[in-house]
Every structure is written in structure tokens, then in C-alpha cells.
Amino acid sequence: MYESKNPYFYGTGRKKHSVARVRVYQGTGKITINGRDIDDYFGLDTLKLIVRQPLNLLGLSEQFDIVCTVAGGGVTGQAGAIRHGLSRALLQYNADVRPQLKAAGFLTRDPRMKERKKYGLKAARRAPQFSKR
Numbered sequence: 001m002y003e004s005k006n007p008y009f010y011g012t013g014r015k016k017h018s019v020a021r022v023r024v025y026q027g028t029g030k031i032t033i034n035g036r037d038i039d040d041y042f043g044l045d046t047l048k049l050i051v052r053q054p055l056n057l058l059g060l061s062e063q064f065d066i067v068c069t070v071a072g073g074g075v076t077g078q079a080g081a082i083r084h085g086l087s088r089a090l091l092q093y094n095a096d097v098r099p100q101l102k103a104a105g106f107l108t109r110d111p112r113m114k115e116r117k118k119y120g121l122k123a124a125r126r127a128p129q130f131s132k133r
Contacts, residue, residue, distance in 0.1 A: 009090070010024075010089055017113060018071070019081060020068055022089050023089070024065075025064060029062040029064065031051065033068045034069060054083060058101075060090070
């Protein structure tokens, strides 16, 4: 569909355990995620809204086609990772939009991740039940 010969802008986005590789091409506003249309990939309208937020903020929703490859995490984390990657790709397109994206918080990587399980515990912080006898 999109050959590597076509010029594009690239951004990597991350949230929780999700990593998204986002390519932005000149086009008509079509969003493809892992080879599927955004409407097929995300069932909830809120997740579709999260993905489109940077484009709507800058008024570029009908100017670009977006092709994403996303892996890891859950659907909410994937939507946030795509938003982060899309924002970074739009910075390559035009560096003057940085203050708007920064003020909206789209360039900040959300560092919240699941804490690892420690030895001797049942979960990250959950200790085994105490027994007096």
C-alpha cells in the first residue's frame, strides 16, 4: 500500500508496555493500525478520539494518512502510544507546532508501568498471609 519510496514523517510512541511506530504520509485522513482500519482495530470511540487528538488540535485531520504498527500492552496503552508517536511525527513535519503539542501534554511519555514481582512476595508488594501458629 505505502512503499518506502513515498516520503513520510516518523515517530515512536510509548505508553505503559505499548510501543507504537507511526508513519505519517500526505493523504486524505485514513488511519491504519497493524494493517486494519482504526474503526476495526479500536471498538471504543474514546480510543479513536485519543488517537486523533494531535491532528484535531492542529487542524490537520484531513491532510495526512497514518500507518501504525503497535505491539504490547492493552488497548488503552496502545491508543496512548499511537498518540505519542503521532505527535512526535508531526514535530518532524513542522517544528513550530511544538508549543501546542507540549501544552496539551502529547509529547510527554507516560511512565506508569506495572511494578515487577519481588521474590518472597505473592505480587509486587503483596506479602504472604501472616500465620501466628
